[in-house]
Amino acid sequence: MEQLLVPTLCKIDQIIQxxxxxxxxxxxxxxxxxxxxxxxxPGQFVEFSILGHGECTFCISSSVTRKGYFxxxxxxxxxxxxxxxxxxxxxxxxxxxxxxxxxxxxxEIKGKNLLFVGGGIGLAPLRSLIQYCxxxxxxxxxxxxxxxxxxxxxxxYKEEIKxxxxxxxxxxxxTIDKAEETWKDNVGVVPKILExxxxxxVDNTKVITCGPPIMIKYTLLSLDKLGFAPKDVITTLEMKMxxxxxxxxxxxxxxxxxxxxxxxxxxxxxxxxxxxF
Amino acid sequence: MSITTFVTDKAGLQxxxxxVIVKNETYAPVEKFGKFDFKRVLTLSECDPDSPIAxxxxxxxLFFPRAAKIMKYTATSxxxxxxxxxxxxxxxxxVILGVKHCDAxxxxxxxxxxxxxxxxxxxxxxxxxxxxxxxxxDKADIHCFCTSLDYDVENMDAMDVLxxxxxxxxxxxxxxTQKGETFLDETVTRDxxxxxxxxxxxxxxxxxxxxxxxxxxxxxxxxxxxxxGKLFDSPxxxxxxxxxxxxxxxAFICPTCHCFKISDEKIKDxxxxxxxxxxxxxxxxxxxxxxxxxxxxxxxxxxQRAMHKFVYYKERFGLNLCVGCGKCAISCPVNxxxxxxxxxxxx
Numbered sequence: 001m002e003q004l005l006v007p008t009l010c011k012i013d014q015i016i017q018x019x020x021x022x023x024x025x026x027x028x029x030x031x032x033x034x035x036x037x038x039x040x041x042p043g044q045f046v047e048f049s050i051l052g053h054g055e056c057t058f059c060i061s062s063s064v065t066r067k068g069y070f071x072x073x074x075x076x077x078x079x080x081x082x083x084x085x086x087x088x089x090x091x092x093x094x095x096x097x098x099x100x101x102x103x104x105x106x107x108e109i110k111g112k113n114l115l116f117v118g119g120g121i122g123l124a125p126l127r128s129l130i131q132y133c134x135x136x137x138x139x140x141x142x143x144x145x146x147x148x149x150x151x152x153x154x155x156x157y158k159e160e161i162k163x164x165x166x167x168x169x170x171x172x173x174x175t176i177d178k179a180e181e182t183w184k185d186n187v188g189v190v191p192k193i194l195e196x197x198x199x200x201x202v203d204n205t206k207v208i209t210c211g212p213p214i215m216i217k218y219t220l221l222s223l224d225k226l227g228f229a230p231k232d233v234i235t236t237l238e239m240k241m242x243x244x245x246x247x248x249x250x251x252x253x254x255x256x257x258x259x260x261x262x263x264x265x266x267x268x269x270x271x272x273x274x275x276x277f
Numbered sequence: 278m279s280i281t282t283f284v285t286d287k288a289g290l291q292x293x294x295x296x297v298i299v300k301n302e303t304y305a306p307v308e309k310f311g312k313f314d315f316k317r318v319l320t321l322s323e324c325d326p327d328s329p330i331a332x333x334x335x336x337x338x339l340f341f342p343r344a345a346k347i348m349k350y351t352a353t354s355x356x357x358x359x360x361x362x363x364x365x366x367x368x369x370x371x372v373i374l375g376v377k378h379c380d381a382x383x384x385x386x387x388x389x390x391x392x393x394x395x396x397x398x399x400x401x402x403x404x405x406x407x408x409x410x411x412x413x414x415d416k417a418d419i420h421c422f423c424t425s426l427d428y429d430v431e432n433m434d435a436m437d438v439l440x441x442x443x444x445x446x447x448x449x450x451x452x453x454t455q456k457g458e459t460f461l462d463e464t465v466t467r468d469x470x471x472x473x474x475x476x477x478x479x480x481x482x483x484x485x486x487x488x489x490x491x492x493x494x495x496x497x498x499x500x501x502x503x504x505x506g507k508l509f510d511s512p513x514x515x516x517x518x519x520x521x522x523x524x525x526x527x528a529f530i531c532p533t534c535h536c537f538k539i540s541d542e543k544i545k546d547x548x549x550x551x552x553x554x555x556x557x558x559x560x561x562x563x564x565x566x567x568x569x570x571x572x573x574x575x576x577x578x579x580x581q582r583a584m585h586k587f588v589y590y591k592e593r594f595g596l597n598l599c600v601g602c603g604k605c606a607i608s609c610p611v612n613x614x615x616x617x618x619x620x621x622x623x624x
Contacts (some may be wrong), residue, residue: 002347002362002399002552005539009357051352051550052543056566078566093357213569239571240563242539245395248555249536250563252585255592260394274509276571276581 004245007049007095008034013069015090018156019149021076022121023085024061026069027096039064041103042129043236043264047244048072049095053083057241059263060099061124063131073124073156100244102264104129104208104234112206113142115198117219119190119211120149123156125236125263126210130164137169142205146198148175148190148215152183173198191218200226207233220267230268237263237270281458282477283450289468290440290448295321296464297372297410305374306333315339315373326375326410331418331607335532336373336380340387340403343529344553347539351547362549368402372460376411379423379602381435383532384409389594390535408460411436415488420603422494422616427597431485443480451477494616498587498597504623506588509580517618518579520611521558527605527615528556533586533598536562557581583618 014026029035040060049055062071076085088094114133118126126145133140145164149155155174165172175186175193186193190211194200200207207228209219216235223233239251239258251258254274285293297303298321305324306313313328315336346362384404391397414421424430437457441449450469452458528534538555541548555562558578564570572578590598599615606614 002345004395004397004399005347005550005552006359009359049550051350051357052541052548054541055539075567081566093352095357095359238565240565243537246393247390247395247397247535248538249557249585250555252581252589254584255589276577 004247005097005243007047007055007097009093010096012088012090012092012094015088018073018158019154021085022073022156024071024073024157025084025088025094026062026071027094028069029096030093035068038070040070040099041106042132043103043125044099044101045241045244045263046070046072046096046098046100047241048074048084049097050080050084050088051093051095053087054080055095055097055242056080056084057244057259059125059128059236061127063128063135065132065135073121073127075121098244101259102262104236104264105266109133109206109208109234110139111204112140113204114140114144115200115205115207116145116147117190117194117207117209117211118145118147119215119219120154121156122209122211122215123147124210126208127157127160129208134164134167134170142171143169144171144173144198144200146173146175146190146194148177148193148211150177152176152180189218190215191222194219194222195226200228202227202229202232205232209233209235223267230271231266233267235265235267235270237265239263280474281452281461282472282474283461283465283469284443284472284477285448285450285465285469286446287448289466290450291321292466292468293450293464294326294374296466297374300464301408302369302371303374304336304339304371315375324375327412328375329418330377330379330414330421331603333375333377335383335530335602335604336376337383337387337532339367339373339407340384340400341535341537342367344551347550347552349547349549352543353546365399365402368399368406370406372408372410374410376409376436377602378411378413378430378433378436379421379600380532381409381411382423382428382433382600383602385428385435386533386590386594386596386598386600387535389596390590393594408438408456409436410438410440412440413442413484413488415442415484417488417492418603418607419493420606420614420616421492421601422496422603423601424489424492425494425496426498426599426601428600431482431489441481441484443484447480449477449481451481494603496616496620501587501619501623502591502597505584505619506592508622509584511622513622514580514583515576517613517621518576521575521579521613522611523558523560523575523578524610525556525558526608526610527613528558528582529554530604530608532602532604533600557585579618583615583622586615587619 010027016024045059058072061073179187241251242248246257246260306328307316313333318324349360391400439451586598
């Protein structure tokens with residue numbers, strides 16, 4: 001009964017404490033053959049169940065090019081995410097449904113300069129695409145990542161960012177909102193750094209951005225000012241979801257189902273939606 | 278398809294009902310506290326297939342249960358074990374008697390959302406294994422407006438068997454689908470006689486005309502679709518929703534509302550996961566972790582409800598998410614009617 005909603009069991013292989021309130025859960029299907037066959041594209045999400053507590057929607061934050069596992073990066077924010085942080089240890093079992101939703105336009109971004117603009121936990125969906133693109137580096141031209149957080153300890157994936165910084169084919173710009181004594185990088189909110197430090201050119205460039213709503217709002221304005229066409233700006237939306245299948249009626253904006261038609265949208269598509277959010 | 282029609286009288290109809298109940302697993306409207314809900318019945322005396330429309334619940338729960346078990350599980354330190362939920366009793370071969378036309382139509386509306394992209398096989402099984410027998414109303418209730426919507430009530434094929442009360446105590450039974458034809462052939466008793474289309478059609482039409490003339494409410498759904506689509510920012514949504522107490526009765530009782538939530542119930546080591554009704558009128562419906570809520574106030578939730586019914590669903594699936602049954606208006610504790618809401622907003 002209700003077969004569409006039954007999850008598959010996964011084991012937590014590793015838990016990585018990214019920031020004081022964000023952890024990355026590295027998952028593997030209990031059934032190895034399932035894990036080998038499991039595939040997804042950057043931008044897609046899963047329904048993550050902690051049995052007895054509930055189900056939540058998270059994007060997959062790793063790339064399919066890194067075999068044998070997939071990551072969900074989870075910020076402690078509400079009831080279920082708190083239960084996940086408080087109750088789950090390495091070796092525990094969780095339920096997974098998915099992958100669901102659409103993905104970043106992989107064909108369109110090929111051969112383009114890529115500019116990633118992330119804020120806070122918003123780097124999670126971008127990381128899936130960043131890893132994918134790094135593993136297929138020859139398909140893309142210039143590669144810039146602008147990433148910001150409130151404080152230096154709120155920066156996600158610190159170890160991985162160090163590796164990115166060592167990679168000469170990537171340009172990494174980090175920023176935090178307020179100055180700190182030991183911090184030597186940029187200080188200022190993401191849109192400001194985007195305009196004053198990164199100063200990207202629109203030439204053959206696709207921008208992929210994700211972050212808190214307030215950052216998205218001002219980043220879109222900055223990109224507009226820098227001359228980017230709305231169709232070249234790609235973002236991924238967050239909405240309350242439950243089924244992920246276009247049935248439960250929760251995530252719609254107008255006649256668009258975020259879980260089916262999204263979560264990835266271009267700024268051009270977003271502009272056409274009713275101004276509900 | 279040639280249409281098979283039988284004619285009988287009131288007593289013959291009762292015999293037909295009895296034959297249906299004896300030969301099939303049958304659901305029919307059963308009275309409790311003055312309301313009729315569809316229940317499994319074993320004899321005709323338990324139920325009333327001609328129950329009044331204003332007091333009859335929809336058949337939605339027979340296809341989309343109020344709380345369906347998704348799965349059962351045990352979770353201990355030794356590991357997690359998931360078990361299939363109980364067998365789906367709603368997917369057995371069955372017949373539903375006494376379905377109203379609006380209710381029968383609602384299944385065609387729901388088919389769209391259940392059969393796009395991910396197909397809900399459970400819903401599909403329940404649909405395929407059900408024979409729907411629908412009696413046409415003789416008179417509209419004060420809240421009815423089914424004839425004003427985007428379906429042809431007179432010639433609809435949402436039911437498998439149509440029953441129409443003719444003149445002078447005659448009753449017509451007509452197969453509307455292949456399933457219904459076969460069912461009639463196997464089930465009608467000696468009391469029913471086969472009649473030609475030429476005889477039956479004018480009689481059935483006459484009944485429809487009298488029925489159609491009895492409607493108090495009339496609207497032009499095309500005008501509603503078109504105008505409402507442009508009124509997202511209308512301040513009128515605040516006025517029409519002001520009285521709403523967000524009890525969600527309208528959504529639970531609506532034959533086309535299909536929003537649901539997934540919840541867990543766990544005692545010690547074992548638990549059950551349920552899929553149960555939810556409604557966009559709930560304040561927490563779109564509340565996200567961390568406290569952000571895109572529809573924090575009542576008028577926004579009502580806007581979503583009205584627009585989903587008459588704009589979004591139409592855009593997406595080509596049908597109105599409303600069948601004009603008036604159940605929401607009848608059951609609303611503060612007398613809000615979707616008919617009035619959309620008409621006030623567009624005017």
